[in-house]
Amino acid sequence: MKERSVYKRILVDRLFKALVICLSCIIILPMFFILYFIVRNGISVINWGFLLSLPKPMGEAGGGISNAIVGTVILIVIASIISIPIGTLIGIYLSEYKRGRFPYFSRLSLEILQGIPSIVIGIIAYIWIVVPVGTFSALSGGVALAIMMLPVIVMSTEETLKLIPDTLKEASLALGVPYPRTILKVVLPAGLSGIVTGIILGVARIAGETAPLLFTAFGSPFMSTNIFKPVSSLPLLVFNYATSPYPDLHALAWGACFVLIVFILSLNLIAKMVTRRWKVQF
Amino acid sequence: MESTVLKTEDFGAGFEDNEVVRSINLSIERNKITAIMGPSGCGKTTFIRCINRMHELVPGATSSGKILIDNENIYDMDAIIVRRKIGMVFQRPNPFPTMSIYDNVVAGYNLNGIAITKADKDRIVEESLQKAALWAEVKNSLHRKGTFLSGGQQQRLCIARALAMYPEILLLDEPTSALDPKATAHIEELVVELKNSVTIIQVTHNIPQAARISDFTAFLYLGELVEFGPTEKVFTVPRDKRTEQYLTGKFG
């Protein structure tokens, strides 16, 4: 009697392990499917013409995504200019002031900000910028993306700076270096790899965002570098073409997906390399 | 020049409602090594961190009384200036990890934006590293980052960094407690040499070390200055019973 129940328990144990491994491996399937689709459909479309020319009017064959690439870059630049300085400062603040009511609420606010659905942020940028300015614009899109990038940068800055031992700060202060200089010239450089990683990951996050751009940057078939006018972007292009009824446009959309995925994956890889090579050891 | 470089008058310090040291009256003599010893928790680190006004950086820190350097109250001066006149070396070596050895030594100048010619920088680097007895070992790797050095070498680098500012007083907070005996011996030799150019106040846990290298010894117990005098006298004929008990290991 005793032996059988042990046998049963061992069986259950083995089955469970098999189940867990099975389920874990099934996860790999969607990823392969998605990547397969993107690569198979996308790669046939990619050529220099694709990357460098503008989209043709609806229904015409051919065309490219050059304006979407440029637009994505413009949006990323605007978002970075806004969010990096503010985000780094907030990160410094949170790492210097660990206790207290303001830091607590500040952190809480950032957590909530990070969880806000991206489309809601799009509406906010619409209310704050599109309405006063009067048109859709790259600026409003950039602001929306900046709001999304901010929590990422703050959190990685804070985490990085928290890992830097206090004795480093003290060594600098003991040399008579004033506090602001100590932070800017000793503490920040020591945490630079982490901060840069955070920025790269923040960019990776916003590069693929579409929802906040739907009614801010809005998209455009033209090449534009005017930040007060609508601008195209890779994710917007994918959305518009994918939901259109023309197979030609679908093909272009796969190409754009390919470019986008390559970009985001490269950013993630670069972030990992930055951490490995530049990280300061204590 | 007077022989007393630092004087504390009825000095006390602590945190919020907790007084860590009180009524300290001490006179430190120029170009001598003064050891501050006492059991854990007696307040010696708190006290020494008041001298270069690092103590006040902790939220809730309090202090009372005066500390005079060359007859001027350090609390009447800008804290930045105090810290440039009084250098500090910490318990655990803490060279700046993003800077080369060369840059570490002149960090005090670089960080403060004090512009000096390259020739002068080279001179300061060599001189400070010589004084810290590290020059010979690193002169060919000045532009490498300091993290490859051993613990003892890193600590000497920190000493060189503090010396590069030409301080009047050098505070050493248990500088050898994280080092092995050989490195400790090196640093002790170094400290004895250094007193010719700078006044040294050293906090130590290590009674034999205090006996070996210091000229004067102050014994702190439970926040009070129990005894102070020339090392020989304090160690051979202590006036206070508690000093005697501490020296003979009755409590640690």
Add this chain to the structure above:
Amino acid sequence: MEGYGEEELAGRMGHAHPGNIQGLARKAFVGTSADGVLRSRPILSEPSFRKLLYLSGIFAIVLLLAILLSLIAASVPAIKQIGLSFLVNRVWDPVAGQFGSLPFLAGTLLTSLLALLIAIFFSLAVSIFLGEYSRTGAVSSVIKGVVELLAGIPSVIYGFWGLAFLVPAVRYVEMRIHVAPYGVGILTAALILSIMIIPYSASLGREVISLVPADLKEAALSLGATRFEVIRKVILPYARSGILAGVLLSLGRALGETMAVTMVIGNSNMLPKSIFAPANTMASIIANEFTEATGKVYLASLVEVALVLFVVTAIINIIGKIIIIRMSVER
């Protein structure tokens, strides 16, 4: 120190030093103060720097409040006109001036909860696998990599893939089981959503499971328990709150997910009758109709939908974070 000449200063600065610091400093860069000791021109004085830091600290709070207030203010026209029936009215017909958001609340809840249900099994499996069975090694690195990759794929790409692959597949299945073969609908959206939220609960779950103290596990094993029993009776109860937090965070993410859902949910404003029916979620109705919205009340209604979405996701995120904080305090 006033009144000392340069020689004296040299002596005081560095007793054995041939030059003195003042000689070293170029006047352009540095000033000397009355006490003769070097003072560098500060980048920013300490009080101003600290003030700057305080301001940046408040910035996040102000930003959040500004967002909330803007949403409320922009919804006012709708709130005034429609009031609370907005939330229970099941007809959304902008042409007729009817704005009931119940279909979207239902759509959101159905897709998110269904997605969560599907995802829980997989993410729990991955958490246990990576946190307990295989913490290091090639297989675990692969799976870790896959999970990270899945988290990084943009929503719109998921949506496109859904359109190209999942929708035909679901359509095929629907034809087989004799249901209206839309292909798009709640089920499809839930499937895509589940793939998208697995990485979040999986990573968090993995972390808490791997942090279960080894001595607890060893105690159980030494009493003769099988690995499964250790997982069931020791590890999972211990990691319970972390896993719950991961689930909540995934739910929060699912509720707000827009693009992928918009592309496969079928864009119908009617209250969905089954999981095979097309529908709309709160996020997708905004995505679909915001740029076409004419009229103050229409626009304000959509903003009100956004407001509801904001409040719901904020609450869920806060609860999730509170659980995480409680966990780390307990340890």
